[in-house]
Amino acid sequence: MNLKPPQLRHRLVLKIMLIFWLTTLCTILANIYITKELVLTEYKVNHLNKKLSELAQDAVAVYEAEGGKQLKKWYRRLYENEGIRVALLDQHQRLIVASQHFMLNRHQDGDDEHIGNEDFHEDKSDRNFRFGGRWFRKHRLKISDQNITSSSGQSYILRMLPSPYLRSKFSARSLHGYRFGVSFLIIFLGSWWLARSVAKPVNILRKASEQLAEGNFRVRVKPEIGKRKDELGQLAQTFDHMASKVESLISSQQQLFRDISHEIRTPLTRQKIAIELAKDVSDPEPLLTKIEKQNQVIEDLIENLLTLMQLDDSQKMHVEKLDITDIIDAIVEAAELNLNAKRLVVSNRTQGGLQVLGDISLLTRALENLLVNAIKFSPENTEIQINGEQQDQHIIITIQDDGPGIPEQDLKNILNAFYRADKSRNKGTGGFGLGLAIAKKIIQQHDGHLCLENTVSSGLKVTISLPNKEEASDSASS
Amino acid sequence: MKHILLIEDDPEISELLCSLLIRENFQVTPLFDGLEGERAALTERYDVIILDIMLPSKDGLEVLRDIRGKVKTPILMLTAKGDDLDRIIGFEMGADDYLPKPFNPRELIARIKALLRRVQIDNSDKSESNTELSINNIVLKTKSREVFIDTKKTELTSTEFNVLSILLAHPNEIISKSDLTEKSLGRKLSIYDRAVDMHVSNLRKKLGDTSIQTIRGIGYMYQSTDD
Numbered sequence: 260m261n262l263k264p265p266q267l268r269h270r271l272v273l274k275i276m277l278i279f280w281l282t283t284l285c286t287i288l289a290n291i292y293i294t295k296e297l298v299l300t301e302y303k304v305n306h307l308n309k310k311l312s313e314l315a316q317d318a319v320a321v322y323e324a325e326g327g328k329q330l331k332k333w334y335r336r337l338y339e340n341e342g343i344r345v346a347l348l349d350q351h352q353r354l355i356v357a358s359q360h361f362m363l364n365r366h367q368d369g370d371d372e373h374i375g376n377e378d379f380h381e382d383k384s385d386r387n388f389r390f391g392g393r394w395f396r397k398h399r400l401k402i403s404d405q406n407i408t409s410s411s412g413q414s415y416i417l418r419m420l421p422s423p424y425l426r427s428k429f430s431a432r433s434l435h436g437y438r439f440g441v442s443f444l445i446i447f448l449g450s451w452w453l454a455r456s457v458a459k460p461v462n463i464l465r466k467a468s469e470q471l472a473e474g475n476f477r478v479r480v481k482p483e484i485g486k487r488k489d490e491l492g493q494l495a496q497t498f499d500h501m502a503s504k505v506e507s508l509i510s511s512q513q514q515l516f517r518d519i520s521h522e523i524r525t526p527l528t529r530q531k532i533a534i535e536l537a538k539d540v541s542d543p544e545p546l547l548t549k550i551e552k553q554n555q556v557i558e559d560l561i562e563n564l565l566t567l568m569q570l571d572d573s574q575k576m577h578v579e580k581l582d583i584t585d586i587i588d589a590i591v592e593a594a595e596l597n598l599n600a601k602r603l604v605v606s607n608r609t610q611g612g613l614q615v616l617g618d619i620s621l622l623t624r625a626l627e628n629l630l631v632n633a634i635k636f637s638p639e640n641t642e643i644q645i646n647g648e649q650q651d652q653h654i655i656i657t658i659q660d661d662g663p664g665i666p667e668q669d670l671k672n673i674l675n676a677f678y679r680a681d682k683s684r685n686k687g688t689g690g691f692g693l694g695l696a697i698a699k700k701i702i703q704q705h706d707g708h709l710c711l712e713n714t715v716s717s718g719l720k721v722t723i724s725l726p727n728k729e730e731a732s733d734s735a736s737s
Numbered sequence: 738m739k740h741i742l743l744i745e746d747d748p749e750i751s752e753l754l755c756s757l758l759i760r761e762n763f764q765v766t767p768l769f770d771g772l773e774g775e776r777a778a779l780t781e782r783y784d785v786i787i788l789d790i791m792l793p794s795k796d797g798l799e800v801l802r803d804i805r806g807k808v809k810t811p812i813l814m815l816t817a818k819g820d821d822l823d824r825i826i827g828f829e830m831g832a833d834d835y836l837p838k839p840f841n842p843r844e845l846i847a848r849i850k851a852l853l854r855r856v857q858i859d860n861s862d863k864s865e866s867n868t869e870l871s872i873n874n875i876v877l878k879t880k881s882r883e884v885f886i887d888t889k890k891t892e893l894t895s896t897e898f899n900v901l902s903i904l905l906a907h908p909n910e911i912i913s914k915s916d917l918t919e920k921s922l923g924r925k926l927s928i929y930d931r932a933v934d935m936h937v938s939n940l941r942k943k944l945g946d947t948s949i950q951t952i953r954g955i956g957y958m959y960q961s962t963d964d
Contacts (some may be wrong), residue, residue, distance in 0.1 A: 527839035535842035
């Protein structure tokens with residue numbers, strides 16, 4: 260499995276950088292915002308303090324000249340234009356005009372809620388004051404009362420009430436607390452994000468690896484990290500690929516062991532019964548022959564298995580320039596006895612001079628196995644056709660018989676070791692189902708392909724394609 | 738002469754086994770195919786059936802499942818060591834004995850004889866007076882060979898019945914595997930012999946509780962919850 264490196268925008272490095280950058284940016288912006296808000300409020304308070312005596316004079320003038328009703332209108336105007344709420348008190352700190360309703364509930368102008376003097380007083384600690392049924396912290400007001408004496412000699416107090424204009428989101432006293440808290444929160448979130456996107460998948464992978472090491476080959480990480488497109492997502496894919504490879508390897512290995520033990524069990528059982536019988540008969544000769552035959556069966560099996568195992572080790576190949584035509588002639592000649600026994604004819608239409616690079620004993624074995632297989636399944640008095648020709652960069656060899664072919668559903672598996680299309684062994688075909696597996700492996704070792712198909716006339720056609728000499732030497736040198 | 742039905746697909750093993758069984762004075766009918774074997778087992782009367790697992794046209798386990806409830810003939814299964822055992826347990830029904838391939842031919846003869854002997858014992862049992870064992874929710878009638886769980890009649894194979902009656906006869910006592918094998922199967926315990934374990938496993942499923950406890954390395958015990 261070869262994965263391309265992820266696109267730049269999916270790279271992990273970029274992701275980490277982005278997280279850092281965003282976290283830092285957010286922290287800075289938050290701090291700027293907090294500072295700005297504070298400075299702005301301070302500025303407003305200063306500005307208002309300067310205007311306060313002016314406002315007080317204005318209020319007193321309106322009240323003395325035009326009365327409470329106009330004062331209320333003045334309040335409202337002030338609130339609407341400047342966003343400030345004030346209340347004019349007499350020297351005993353009593354409200355001059357009641358019904359300050361609008362001042363506190365700026366979103367609702369329904370019921371006229373009367374606010375009496377009893378509603379307007381400070382508590383004993385002098386830290387809070389009550390207005391309109393609500394308590395306010397005095398220090399939030401920031402602006403102290405303005406005492407004023409009108410031209411008529413009357414004393415008044417102008418009190419600043421909590422106003423939207425002056426509403427401060429942060430108090431100067433806990434400025435450092437705010438900054439620290441917000442920075443901490445943002446950095447915490449950033450780190451959490453980073454941990455989630457890097458540490459979490461790594462952790463999942465680690466746990467999965469541990470499980471794999473303990474022999475749970477079914478473990479997969481795709482459901483948890485499979486959607487990521489970065490390096491970790493690819494690592495997850497690679498991990499899953501590895502796990503499934505290991506799983507199938509182990510299970511095929513186990514299957515192989517089961518098959519081997521099964522294959523050995525049958526001749527051993529025969530042997531054991533034959534030995535038991537031989538103990539008790541006057542002429543054990545035929546039984547001894549049977550026992551010997553079973554020995555041969557087990558020997559063949561082991562020999563075939565060893566070949567199959569050795570094929571996994573390509574180091575042992577002795578590669579040389581070969582003429583396929585010679586090999587085919589040789590195996591046909593060697594099979595003469597078997598061919599004659601079933602009165603089979605081989606029509607060999609192989610072109611001369613088909614050259615490949617390969618191991619002569621292995622290729623001979625592969626072709627021999629295929630021919631033996633064809634002979635085994637051919638009915639008597641039929642023909643086996645062998646063709647060999649060069650097509651483009653490949654040498655194509657076909658071996659075709661007139662036998663029963665292989666059921667379509669078995670075609671895929673027939674090349675696996677120990678697989679037999681004919682499940683019952685009592686039809687005398689014998690063998691272990693290793694011949695084709697060995698042939699396939701040998702051809703694969705030579706960078707070739709082997710495929711099987713049923714011909715229209717019900718026989719089996721085996722097609723081998725091998726790279727021809729030039730290409731083989733190319734791939735050998737690369 | 739005792740008549741044996743041999744269902745085994747390998748012609749050579751079959752031929753050799755026939756010679757062996759004939760030498761031991763049995764009459765043998767060899768068959769090579771699962772379906773044929775099943776038909777024969779259901780229509781003819783045999784004293785013992787030897788059944789291979791790997792069979793063409795119908796798997797030995799399926800044959801066993803389909804004839805088990807219908808015929809009382811003791812069945813000896815030829816298995817392979819390893820995963821076949823799990824499949825047998827998974828099938829939730831028992832043959833009377835199991836012999837893994839490659840087996841010792843003398844062992845096979847001994848087991849066939851044990852099965853035949855047991856059938857005789859079972860038959861002679863019936864003449865005895867009817868005793869009733871009642872423990873926990875189980876009632877076991879030795880004469881009629883019936884078992885009731887919560888007063889519901891439960892079908893057990895003949896071997897399972899033997900195993901259960903031995904365990905129930907000695908509640909809260911450990912019974913060794915070799916004793917249990919000898920008494921229920923009528924033969925000695927051999928190595929790799931898991932026949933009794935198989936019967937116990939099937940029994941547990943049928944009883945549906947955990948009263949039969951495995952005492953590791955020794956044997957089994959039926960735990961009675963009655964005071």
